[in-house]
Amino acid sequence: MPSSEPSLKTFQRHIAEQQRQHATATGEFSWLLSGITLATKMIAAQIRRIGLGDLRGAAGGQNVQGETVQKMDRYADDVILDCLGYRDTVGIMVSEENDEPVITKNVDGEGKYVVLFDPLDGSSNLDCNVPVGTIFAIFSRLGDPSSRGSDPHADILQPGSRMLAAGYVLYSSSTVLAYTTGDGVHMFTLDPAIGAYVLSSEHVRMPARSPIVSCNEGNAGSFPPEVLAYLAWTKTKAAGPYAARYIGSLVSDFHRTLLMGGVFLYPPTEKQPKGKLRLLYECNPMAFLAEQAGGLASDGQQRILEKTPHSLHERTPFYVGSRDEVATVLSFVSGQRR
Ligand code: P6P
Numbered sequence: 001m002p003s004s005e006p007s008l009k010t011f012q013r014h015i016a017e018q019q020r021q022h023a024t025a026t027g028e029f030s031w032l033l034s035g036i037t038l039a040t041k042m043i044a045a046q047i048r049r050i051g052l053g054d055l056r057g058a059a060g061g062q063n064v065q066g067e068t069v070q071k072m073d074r075y076a077d078d079v080i081l082d083c084l085g086y087r088d089t090v091g092i093m094v095s096e097e098n099d100e101p102v103i104t105k106n107v108d109g110e111g112k113y114v115v116l117f118d119p120l121d122g123s124s125n126l127d128c129n130v131p132v133g134t135i136f137a138i139f140s141r142l143g144d145p146s147s148r149g150s151d152p153h154a155d156i157l158q159p160g161s162r163m164l165a166a167g168y169v170l171y172s173s174s175t176v177l178a179y180t181t182g183d184g185v186h187m188f189t190l191d192p193a194i195g196a197y198v199l200s201s202e203h204v205r206m207p208a209r210s211p212i213v214s215c216n217e218g219n220a221g222s223f224p225p226e227v228l229a230y231l232a233w234t235k236t237k238a239a240g241p242y243a244a245r246y247i248g249s250l251v252s253d254f255h256r257t258l259l260m261g262g263v264f265l266y267p268p269t270e271k272q273p274k275g276k277l278r279l280l281y282e283c284n285p286m287a288f289l290a291e292q293a294g295g296l297a298s299d300g301q302q303r304i305l306e307k308t309p310h311s312l313h314e315r316t317p318f319y320v321g322s323r324d325e326v327a328t329v330l331s332f333v334s335g336q337r338r
Helices: 011-021 027-047 071-085 123-128 217-222 225-234 250-260 279-292 323-333
Strands: 058-062 068-070 090-095 113-121 132-140 165-171 175-180 185-191 196-201 212-214 263-266 296-298 318-321
Touching (some): 011 185, 027 165, 027 175, 068 123, 090 279, 113 123, 123 132, 212 250, 217 225, 225 323, 250 263, 279 296
Parallel strands (some): 212 263
Antiparallel strands (some): 058 068
């Protein structure tokens, strides 16, 4: 007799089931996503043994962000570009590690998707075993093959509200894939025994409020006064007070916020007057996930997903988390509260 245990649901099966619910969906999308799952399994395998192989430490040189490139940054970037590059449906790829977009051979044919990604966010933490992550966002290119212009930037610089899918893979005590296609947030844990992402949580909801604040207050010396007023308030008995939790690795801080609630802030600073985090492949995907889980994501003035990007690597102030917690931050940032 077959076991009464529910059969495991892999990521591929979950995507296939989701596609059956959307008549227009075709297998192309699951083929594209399988490029991301394959690449992240390869990245996870290397991270699990970092320090034993020759992928530890800096590769030398700086990326477009002016950050020191780690060997694992380069490895992760190469693997994702390779695994996605031979998916015929991918026409354009944008990576945090590359100054310019990568145009695939399918750009004038069936390459109708744009994939933007941060191949290994937080990689400067790798040498001390802090969890890091891969972040991705997927858009459809504008128009049809016959009407598309030659400039890929029109397809890339779309507001986040047009995203088809977004997600991240967190390489931590376990390797977890979280993603959304606009029908809730679902999580899969990589089972090393079978090499598959297996469903672990469906329709994840972010708590509406939770007294956890996640912010690098080392930058407080140059925070806007409204942000300082909010942070001071969180330390009062009237507020709770709040617990401070900050890992310094966006995917880790976001994953905790998604599951336990609270608010993550990366405000403008003197060194980064537009904020540090990148709009296209960090804040947009996280904002899509946050809103799909019942949370909010803002730059302090507007929804992150409403922003129209003007350049590939532009930065933005970022306030994301529980609906009521972000609303409280915005009440200070807007000057309503002091
Ligand atoms: P800070 C990692 O370098 C990163 O891009 C994000 O993963 C993280 O949230 C942020 O920077 C941390 O920045 O200035 O607090 O070290």
